Amino acid sequence: MRVAVIGAGSAGLAGIKQCLAQSVDVVCYEKTDKVGGTWVYVPETGKDAFGLPIHSSMYDSLRTNLPKEVMGFPDYPIPENSRSYLHRTEILAFLNDYCDHFKLRDKIRFLHNVELAEPTNEKKWKVRVRDLRQNTTSEEQFDGVMICNGHYFDPSLPALKGRELFKGQQLHSHDYRVPDTFADKRVVVFGAGPSGMDLALEISKKAKRVILSHHSKETILTKFPDNVVQKKDVVELKENSAVFQDGSAEDVDIIFYCTGYKYSFPFLSESCGVRVDSNMVTPLWKHVIGIERPTLAFIGLPFYVCAFSMFDLQARFVLRFWLKQRDLPSREAMLADEKREMDDRFNKRGFTKRQFHMMGPLQGDYYDDLADTAAIERLPPVLTKLHNESSNRFLDDLVHYREDRYRIIDSENYIQLDAVNGN
Numbered sequence: 001m002r003v004a005v006i007g008a009g010s011a012g013l014a015g016i017k018q019c020l021a022q023s024v025d026v027v028c029y030e031k032t033d034k035v036g037g038t039w040v041y042v043p044e045t046g047k048d049a050f051g052l053p054i055h056s057s058m059y060d061s062l063r064t065n066l067p068k069e070v071m072g073f074p075d076y077p078i079p080e081n082s083r084s085y086l087h088r089t090e091i092l093a094f095l096n097d098y099c100d101h102f103k104l105r106d107k108i109r110f111l112h113n114v115e116l117a118e119p120t121n122e123k124k125w126k127v128r129v130r131d132l133r134q135n136t137t138s139e140e141q142f143d144g145v146m147i148c149n150g151h152y153f154d155p156s157l158p159a160l161k162g163r164e165l166f167k168g169q170q171l172h173s174h175d176y177r178v179p180d181t182f183a184d185k186r187v188v189v190f191g192a193g194p195s196g197m198d199l200a201l202e203i204s205k206k207a208k209r210v211i212l213s214h215h216s217k218e219t220i221l222t223k224f225p226d227n228v229v230q231k232k233d234v235v236e237l238k239e240n241s242a243v244f245q246d247g248s249a250e251d252v253d254i255i256f257y258c259t260g261y262k263y264s265f266p267f268l269s270e271s272c273g274v275r276v277d278s279n280m281v282t283p284l285w286k287h288v289i290g291i292e293r294p295t296l297a298f299i300g301l302p303f304y305v306c307a308f309s310m311f312d313l314q315a316r317f318v319l320r321f322w323l324k325q326r327d328l329p330s331r332e333a334m335l336a337d338e339k340r341e342m343d344d345r346f347n348k349r350g351f352t353k354r355q356f357h358m359m360g361p362l363q364g365d366y367y368d369d370l371a372d373t374a375a376i377e378r379l380p381p382v383l384t385k386l387h388n389e390s391s392n393r394f395l396d397d398l399v400h401y402r403e404d405r406y407r408i409i410d411s412e413n414y415i416q417l418d419a420v421n422g423n
Contacts, residue, residue, distance in 0.1 A: 001024050001025065001143045001144065001322060001323065002024075002025040002026075002027075002141070002142050002143050002144075003015075003019050003024050003025070003026045003027075003142060003143065003144045003145070003146060003322075004026075004027055004028075004029065004114075004117070004125065004127050004140070004142040004144070004145045004146070005019070005026060005027070005028040005029070005146045005148055006028075006029055006114050006117065006145065006146065006147050006148055006149050006267070007028070007029075007030060007037060007147075007148040007149040007150060008028050008030035008035045008036075008037065008099075008108045008110075008148075009035070009036060009037020009038060009039070009095075009148065009149075009150050010036070010037060010039070010095055010300075010307060010308050010311055011037075011148035011150065011299040011300035011307075011311040012028055012030070012035075012037070012146075012148035012299075013035060013095060013098060013099055013104055014073065014148075014299065014308065014311035014312045014314075014315050015028075015146040015148050015299050015311070015315045016028050016104045016107050016108070017098075017102045017104055017312075017315075018312065018315035018316050018319055019315075019319065020102070020103075020104070020107070022319050022323060024319065024323070026107050027107060027109065027140070027142075028104075028107050028108045028109065029108075029109050029112040029113070029114050029127075029129055030108050030109065030110050030111075030112065031052060031055070031111065031112065031113040031114070031132065032048075032055065032110070032111070033110045033111050034110075035095060035096060035099050035104075035105070035108065036092045036095045036096070037055065037056075037150050038055070038056055038057055038058060038150055038152045038153070039056075039058060039088060039091050039092045039095060040055075040056050040058065040092060041056065041058045041059075041060065041088060041089075041092075042054050042055075042056045042058070043060075043177055045174075045175040045177070046175075050111075050113075050132045052113060052132075053153070053154075055150070055153045056153070057152045057153060057173065057174045057176075057261075058088055059173075059176050059177050059178070059199075060177055060178050061178075061202065062087070062088040062198075063085050063086060063087050063088070063402055064085050064086050064088075064091060065085075065194050065198065065390075065394060066085075066306070066387060066390050067084035067085060067386065067390055067404070067405075067406050068081075068083075068084055068085070068086050069084060069386060069406050069407070069408050069414065070306045070309075070383045070386050070387050070390070071086075071091070071306070071307070071308055072094075072308060072309070073098060073308045073309060073312050074309050074312050074313070074377075074379065075312075076098050076101065076102075078091075078094050079094075082405075083405065084402075084404060084405045084406050085401075085402035085403075085404070109129075111131065111132040111133050112129050112130070112131055112132065113129065113130045113132055114127060114128070114129050114267045115128045115129065115130055115137065115267055116128040116267055116269060117145050117147075117267050117268055117269065117272065118269035118271060118272070119269065119271055119272060119273075119293055119296075120141070123295070124141050124142060124143055124295075125141065125142045125143070125144070125145045125295065125296075126139055126140075126141060127139065127140050127141075127142060127145065143295060143322075144295040144296070144297065144318075144322050145295065145296050145297070146297050146298075146299055146315070146318065147265060147268070147296070147297065147298045147299065148299045148300060148311075149264075149265065150300065151261055151262075151263050151264075151300070151301065151303070152174075152261050153174070153261065153264070154261055154262045154263075154264035155172040155173075155174045155257070155259075155261060155262070156259050156260045156261055156262045156279075157172065157257055157259060158190070158257070158259055160234065160235075160236070160237060161235065161236040161237070162236045162237035162238055163237055165237060165238060165239055166237040166238070166239065166240075166255065167239045167240060168240065168252060168253045168254055168255065169181075169253065169254045169255070170254070170255045170257070171254065171255070171256050171257065172257045172258075172259070173195045173196075173199060173256070173257065173258045174261070176199065176256075179202055179203045179205065179206045179207075180206065181254075182203040182206045182207040182254060182256075183206045183207070184206075184207070184208050185206075185207050185208060185253040185254050186207070186208055186209045186211075186250070186251060186252045186253045186254070187203060187207045187209070187210050187211070187252065187253065187254045187255075187256055188211045188213050188234060188242050188250075188252050188254070188255050188256065189203070189210060189211065189212050189213065189256045189258055190213050190214075190233075190234055190255060190256065190257045190258060190259055191213075191214055191257065191258035191259045191260070192212055192214030192216045192220065192230075192258075193258065193260065194394070195258045195260075196212065196214065196258030197212075197220070197222070197394070197398055198398070199256065199258055200212045200224070200228055200258075201224065201225075201228070201398055201399065203256070204224065204225045204227055204228045205225075207227065208227065209227050209229075210224075210227060210228045210229070211228075211229055211230075211231050211242070211250060211252070212224070212228060212229070212230045212231070213230075213231050213232065213233055213234050213242075213244065214230070214232075214233065215232065215233050215245075218395055219395070220395055221395060221396045221397070222395065222396065222397060222398040222399060223397075223399065224398075224399075231244045231245075231246065231248070232244050232245035232246050233245045234255075237255065240252070242255065260354075262276075262279060263276050263279050263281055263301070264276075272290065272292075272293060272296055273290055273291070273292025273293045273296070274290050274292070274293075274296065274298075277353060278352070278353035278354055279353060279354045279356070279357075280353040280354070280356040280357070281298060281301055281357070282338065282356075283334075283335060283338055284298065284301075284338065285329070285334040285337060285338065286317070286337070286366075286369065286370060286373070287301050287302050287357055287366075288301075288314050288317060288318060288370075289318060289321065289328075289334075291331060291334045291335055291338065292331070294321065294328055295322065297314075297318040297322075299311050299314050299315055299318070300314070301357045302357045302358070302359045302363070302366065303357060303358055303359065304358055304359050304360040304363070304391070305359045305363050305366075305387075306363070306379070306383045306384070306387050309367075309379050309383060310363075310367065310379075313367060313370055313371065313376075313379055314370065316374065316376050316377075317370045317371075317373070317374045317376065320374040320375070320376060321374070326373075326374055326375060342356070360388070360391065361388055363384050363387065364381060364384035367379045367383075367384070380408075380411035380412070381411065381412055382408050382410070382411055382412055382413060382414055385412075385413075385414065386406060386408070386414045389414075390404075403419045404416060404419065405417040405418070405419055
């Protein structure tokens with residue numbers, strides 16, 4: 001079997017590694033000159049040297065919002081050190097170490113941008129790729145395609161009344177790198193997800209006033225600095241001010257959108273049988289396998305997860321079926337499975353389409369379902385337990401939670417270490 005992996009970030013590396021473990025002929029196309037995907041810090045914003053949109057949303061000071069103990073791969077954990085929450089440079093170094101340890105780099109064609117992935121009549125895939133250095137295109141055939149291009153690169157902006165009237169600056173977190181631009185400014189941070197919370201805190205050290213505007217149902221117990229206040233959603237922009245849901249208005253200089261990203265697969269042919277509907281990628285079996293064309297797989301769609309371990313699990317899951325070590329259910333059975341999940345998420349849990357791939361507290365059941373369905377090794381339950389603990393700490397004490405330190409002691413349990421001496 002011959003497989004194309006699109007993207008050499010953490011998901012793509014997991015895909016290559018598991019293909020090699022099963023003696024699958026694999027080629028990975030990466031449009032930049034580095035592995036690591038969104039973990040590669042690029043100071044520039046806008047377009048790269050080849051005229052392509054810059055992929056990375058990484059900002060200079062970023063530290064992980066999950067402890068390293070849940071961020072490794074199942075067979076390649078992040079090495080011990082004195083801290084649990086690491087700087088972006090340490091994660092990128094870890095991904096390069098993983099790449100070299102498993103000898104993945106030779107399978108990656110750097111500066112190769114996939115322009116089209118299209119199914120053929122022979123039940124294969126035609127992949128058209130541009131060699132960016134040579135500015136030439138070529139086509140190759142594959143038996144399967146793993147989409148590993150990430151989902152933190154195409155900004156999602158709200159349809160906000162008066163956006164075109166506002167005379168101040170408007171910026172999405174995708175283009176944020178350093179806080180200096182906010183010095184002495186009055187800023188609305190739009191959105192209180194992980195990025196909105198983190199960046200509201202970060203820019204508060206420079207900004208005159210920060211308004212964290214959101215509709216989060218979670219109780220945010222964090223005590224922010226005195227120049228940070230929370231308000232309901234912005235509902236309208238005027239020339240120099242923002243109007244909030246409670247009817248109040250404030251003069252502001254910058255609107256800082258921390259409103260997430262769109263799932264985007266610009267290279268996928270319409271004939272691939274998958275569409276994106278309000279960030280729900282469908283129809284897919286178990287958030288991974290294309291139901292209309294099961295030789296198409298998406299690694300890494302679910303969010304609020306133990307990402308690297310999940311990527312590894314999803315790649316193992318896919319290959320069990322592609323290599324016919326397990327039989328795929330019928331198309332009808334896979335569609336019925338997806339419909340059951342839609343009913344659970346939309347009707348019973350009240351999720352929106354944008355939350356269809358959201359896991360969080362549901363992630364443990366999702367991992368077990370993948371593993372049991374494919375008869376492969378489960379992920380240890382301790383990952384989900386520690387992930388959920390960290391997520392709660394994030395909401396309760398954003399200012400200090402990254403000082404927390406943990407140690408996993410077995411597949412079910414972890415302990416919290418003393419923040420100073422590790423006792």
